[in-house]
Amino acid sequence: MNPVIRPRRLRTTAAMRALVREVRVAPSQLVLPVFIRDGISEPVAIASLPGVVQHTPESLRREAVKVVEAGLGGIMLFGVPTDADKDPLGSAGADPEGILNRGLRAVRDEVGDATVIMADTCLDEFTDHGHCGVLDKAGRVDNDATLDAYVRLAVAQADAGAHVVAPSGMMDGQVAALRAGLDDAGHTDVAILAYSAKYASAFYGPFREAVGSSLEGNRRAYQQDPANRREGLRETILDLAEGADMVMVKPAMAYLDVLADVAAASDVPVAAYQVSGEYAMIHAAAQRGWLDLDATMAETVTSIVRAGADIVLTYAALDLAARR
Ligand code: PBG
Numbered sequence: 001m002n003p004v005i006r007p008r009r010l011r012t013t014a015a016m017r018a019l020v021r022e023v024r025v026a027p028s029q030l031v032l033p034v035f036i037r038d039g040i041s042e043p044v045a046i047a048s049l050p051g052v053v054q055h056t057p058e059s060l061r062r063e064a065v066k067v068v069e070a071g072l073g074g075i076m077l078f079g080v081p082t083d084a085d086k087d088p089l090g091s092a093g094a095d096p097e098g099i100l101n102r103g104l105r106a107v108r109d110e111v112g113d114a115t116v117i118m119a120d121t122c123l124d125e126f127t128d129h130g131h132c133g134v135l136d137k138a139g140r141v142d143n144d145a146t147l148d149a150y151v152r153l154a155v156a157q158a159d160a161g162a163h164v165v166a167p168s169g170m171m172d173g174q175v176a177a178l179r180a181g182l183d184d185a186g187h188t189d190v191a192i193l194a195y196s197a198k199y200a201s202a203f204y205g206p207f208r209e210a211v212g213s214s215l216e217g218n219r220r221a222y223q224q225d226p227a228n229r230r231e232g233l234r235e236t237i238l239d240l241a242e243g244a245d246m247v248m249v250k251p252a253m254a255y256l257d258v259l260a261d262v263a264a265a266s267d268v269p270v271a272a273y274q275v276s277g278e279y280a281m282i283h284a285a286a287q288r289g290w291l292d293l294d295a296t297m298a299e300t301v302t303s304i305v306r307a308g309a310d311i312v313l314t315y316a317a318l319d320l321a322a323r324r
Contacts, residue, residue, distance in 0.1 A: 023306045025298070027071040027321035031118065031271070031313040035210050036060050036103035037080035048206035049276055050283045052315050054080055060103055061110040070321040074116035076166065076313055077103050079125050080211050089134055090126035094152035098126070101160040108161025118164040118193060119157040121150055121178065130215030132169035132222060141222055146171050151181030158187040166248070168195040170222040170235075175242035193271060194244035197232030197258050199224045203251045203277030210276065232258035233265060244268060246311065251275040253300055256307040263308025271311035272304045279315045294323055 010020045037044065037054035044054040055063060060077075067075045079100025085092040092098040100119065107117055123146065124132045133146030146169065154165040165182070167174045175194045182190050200223035208215065224231055232255070236247050247266055249259040250273035263270045282300065286293035297316045304312050314320070 023302055025301055025305050025312070025320065027317075027324070028073045029305070029309075029311050030072050030301075030317040030320060031074040031076050031116075031311060032063075032067055032072055032317040033076045033078065033273075033313055033315060034060060034063055035078050035080055036099055037212075038085065038099035039082045046206070046210045048209050048280050049315060050280075050287070051319070052210065052279075054210065055103075057102060057106045061106055064107045064111045064115070066318060068111050068114045070318055072115060072317050072321060073311060074118050074164070075107065076118040076120065077107065077162075078120045078211060079103060081126055083128075083212075083214075086126060086128040086214070088128060090123035090149060090153075093123055093126040094149070094156045096156060096159065098156070100125070101156050104157060104160035104162050113163075116163050117161060118166050119154075119160075119162040121154050121157060121165045121167045122169045123149060123153070124169070124213060124215065125211045128214060130213045132219065133171060141171075143171050143173070143222075147173055147177040150174055151177055154178045154190075155181055155185045155187065158182055158185065158190040162190065164191045164193050164246075166193040166195060168198060168250075170195065170198050170219075170224070172238075173242070175239045175244045179243040191245035192243065193246040193248060194239040194242075195250055195273075196236040196239040196244065196247040197224065197249045197255070197262060199226050199232075199251065199255060201226065201251050201254070201275065201277070203254065203275045206276035206280045226254070229258055229261065233261050236262045236266060240266065240268065246271055248273060248313075249309075251278060252304045252309070252312070253278050256303065259304070259307045259309060269310040270308055271313060272307075272309035274301065274304060274312060274314040274316070276315065294319070298323065 043059045133141035136142040246269045248271040252272040285291040
């Protein structure tokens with residue numbers, strides 16, 4: 001036994017391994033999701049997302065500076081209104097004085113164009129029933145009425161300084177509606193990051209704590225069935241036709257097959273979202289000493305890039321950038 005071909009030659013030293021590495025994760029392709037909460041005077045820790053907090057406007061400004069200093073690609077804002085500001089229509093989302101729009105203005109004022117400022121364009125944070133859209137008389141999410149609400153949201157977010165709006169509600173036609181609405185309002189340069197293949201996932205659990213969601217029931221009538229791979233491609237092709245500037249697959253790690261499909265078919269940049277539950281389970285295992293936190297986080301994000309993501313949204317973005 002004397003093999004002529006020895007793949008191990010390329011693994012002999014750290015320098016050799018670095019030379020032949022196929023995938024490198026750069027801070028500039030990472031986006032940090034953040035939460036801004038109304039009615040608090042100090043940042044509030046989120047128990048199920050270790051290291052992540054609900055920010056005040058002041059602490060969010062400081063976080064945005066860290067994002068720029070770390071060279072991250074972007075920051076994605078989610079708003080957490082007071083319960084008193086929630087209503088069936090999610091009106092606080094489009095209110096210029098609503099918490100998310102105040103957060104966007106604060107971040108844009110603090111860092112300008114030094115990173116890409118993104119806004120979650122969805123109603124669930126702002127509705128008292130917790131659904132991503134407005135309800136019809138039967139209590140179902142009304143697709144087309146929701147599109148009008150999304151346009152008001154997106155225009156308010158663009159007015160507040162968002163470079164990118166990110167519709168995450170999985171309504172049919174949402175990308176086309178936003179494009180038309182933004183253009184009508186003069187925001188032709190504001191880009192749309194479409195949550196194209198977004199699955200009805202159990203991995204969103206900690207996020208619901210983070211935004212204080214009051215959802216009863218589930219989102220299976222609008223988010224995708226985890227069993228459906230081909231449908232992820234169908235949704236993506238529709239969003240591309242509607243004018244999406246970037247497309248996203250979410251969650252990431254349990255959907256790498258979908259991500260690879262989307263990356264092969266897309267002619268625009270592809271993002272993937274390592275969601276709250278993916279982050280939380282790695283932290284939980286690490287707290288027990290069962291996994292190495294940094295190594296596991298780096299490996300999962302590398303896998304997401306390897307599968308085809310150009311951009312990764314992860315709560316570990318600053319940690320990953322600091323470890324380099
Ligand atoms: C909807 C939205 C959700 C997440 C991002 N945007 C929640 C949901 O769809 O139920 C989840 C993100 C995460 O789990 O980290 N606005």
